[in-house]
Amino acid sequence: MWLGFCHCGAVKFNVDYTITELTTCDCSLCVKRNAIMAKIPEHSLTVLQGQELLTLYEWNTRRAKHYFCSRCGVYVFHRKRAAPDHFGVNIFCLNGFDVASVPVRATQGANMSIIDPNAREEWPGPRIF
Numbered sequence: 001m002w003l004g005f006c007h008c009g010a011v012k013f014n015v016d017y018t019i020t021e022l023t024t025c026d027c028s029l030c031v032k033r034n035a036i037m038a039k040i041p042e043h044s045l046t047v048l049q050g051q052e053l054l055t056l057y058e059w060n061t062r063r064a065k066h067y068f069c070s071r072c073g074v075y076v077f078h079r080k081r082a083a084p085d086h087f088g089v090n091i092f093c094l095n096g097f098d099v100a101s102v103p104v105r106a107t108q109g110a111n112m113s114i115i116d117p118n119a120r121e122e123w124p125g126p127r128i129f
Helices: 028-033
Strands: 002-005 012-015 022-025 037-041 045-049 054-057 065-069 075-079 086-090 104-107
Touching: 002 075, 022 028
Parallel strands: 022 104
Antiparallel strands: 002 012, 012 045, 022 037, 037 086, 054 065, 065 075, 075 086
16 A cells, blocks of 8 residues: 655545556646656545645546646646546655656557547647547
């Protein structure tokens, strides 16, 4: 089990899952936040404190739900677009987690379809209208 928290400690959560792989993503949001994530089944993540302080960010298809601490601004986790029954957890929020202990796999988010007719040019990928 891993204890996770944002920078200011206002948001705390548990991850009860064995992490065997980390991922990066090339979508415009993940690139800008330099995210390295662990894919966690939803039943394995429990928010212990600060649920009311989580700020939700959605864009494009609005299927992915990205959560940030509203006090310090740190990205803590998101509900995955391609696997909505899983969370992507910011491994840098997990207390004592050794990033070098598991392999990192690059994933493609930039090429996922875009369904917003007003999609910005910064959102690459096939356009579906």
